[in-house]
Amino acid sequence: MANSSRAPGRSRRLRAALVVSAAVGLLATAGAVVLPGSASAASTLGASAAESGRYFGTAVAVSRLNDSAYTTILNREFNQVTAENEMKIDALQPNQGQFNYGNADRLVQHARSQGMLVRGHTLAWHSQQPGWMQNMSGTTLRNAMLNHVTQVATHFRGQIEWWDVVNEAFADGGSGARRDSNLQRTGNDWIEAAFRAARQADPNADLCYNDYNIDNWNDAKTQAVYRMVQDFKSRGVPIDCVGLQSHFTGGSNYPSNYRTTLSSFAALGVDVHITELDIRNAPSDAYRNVVNDCLAVARCKGITVWGIRDSDSWRSSENPLLFNGSGQKKPAYDAVLTALNNGTPPTGNPTTPPPTGNPTTPPPSGGCTATVTPGQVWGDRYNTSVTVSGASTWSVVVAITPPQRISTTWSGSPTWDSSGNVMTMRSNGSGNTFGFTTMMNGNSSARPQIRSCTAG
DSSP, X not given: OOGGGOOOOOOTTOTTTTSOOOOOOOEEETTEEEOOOOOOTTSSHHHHHHTTTOEEEEEEOGGGGGOHHHHHHHHHHOSEEXXXXXXXXXXXXXXXXBOOOHHXXXXXXXXXXXXXXXXXXXXXXXXXXXXXXXXOOHHHHHHHHHHHHHHHHHHTTTTOSEEEEEEOOBOSSSSOXXXXXXXXXXXXXXXHXXXXXXXXXXXXXXXXXXXXXXXXXXXXXXXXXXXXXXHXXXXXXXXXXXXXXXXXXXXXXXXXXXXXXXXXXXXXXXXXXXXXXXXTTOOHHHHHHHHHHHXXXXXXXXEEESOSXXXXXXXXXXXXXXXXXXXXXXXXXXXXXXXXXXXOOOSSOTTXXXXXXXXTSOOOBTBBEEEEEEXXXXXXXXXXXXXXXXXXXXXXXXXXXXXXXXXXXXXXXXXXXXXXXXXXXEOOSSOSEEEEEEEOTTOOSOOOEEEEEEEO
16 A cells, blocks of 8 residues: 555543534524524534544545645535644654644644544654654664654644554564564564553543554454554553554455454454545445444444545545545445434434523633633534633633533643543633534534633
């Protein structure tokens, strides 16, 4: 597979309720109900997946964000994104100690502006290393790798839902061995070390291991990854999820035991994600089977296709995606949407407006007041802006009604209680207005509640 295809959590607070959900937006301020119109939750991939508490995402190339046809599909159909190349090691640290976050930041900002969840891809990988790292070995390389993990995860702290901490560390074939790479030669514990560094740098992101050709449960490579995850869980190594790339082609076509693979990893106590799905010639049956298998496993949290249009794919000659080069939906798209719509439906009525009144702006508490302003609404999520008055430093407590969850935040420093339903947002020097995106998860009648605003 081409490099552009690869490299490509459990949030401690399950920041996005694991992922996304079906919803409609609503919010009220000063007693006024706001319910902008939105597409049916079953009319797009992301909104439909969200009805069962999952996401449907895509890999994004920042260079294509200037293509209006591309961004129109992106913003309409998907509620999760993965950077195709912009978060790989050579892109973020082209020279040792010199980090270049420009393109990655642009992608994250775009995603957050659209209420999308972001998968960070990838912190440690044997491929797409910059020249300076390729020339290292031993302790020097190990320290450089750990520094990269720490610096990058810290930079994006609070903005990334899942990190592919380590990518493609196992060899192909029947040996079940680790891949012989410069990172592996620093010691067999390098993967564990990377996960521990990532947890320390961003305690709230879900931490994932990601690989290709681990789809067939009977394959030695699949079993080897399974044993590693089993070992990590038994010893308390912080791993929250496993990503199956699922590039189905040639010798790795969709296997009949794919669901067994998903459920077996999930049984270890980790979430499973389908992270880079594309299927040669986009057969409807294979796409439908993948979706149904994910829907059948409770801990399968979502699917990411590796590109939007066939012309955007690293396998463009094989036409493996859901939209053709002109941006038209293919039969596989219809198969996927139908399968998603047949998943677990949301509870309640997603078109029911929220209650009236203004419980989101309580009386002043501790010398400051928090005032809510509704933001943009999509079919499965909505934005909220909160303005604090009466104090230059402050903390605001926001409560979310389950199964809703906050997926992303901006312009503040958030922490969560153990339930994941109560967020305390503290000032961080970015001004007196902060915001967040709420995933509805099928609950359209509730909205965030401001519990308190405390100065200092």
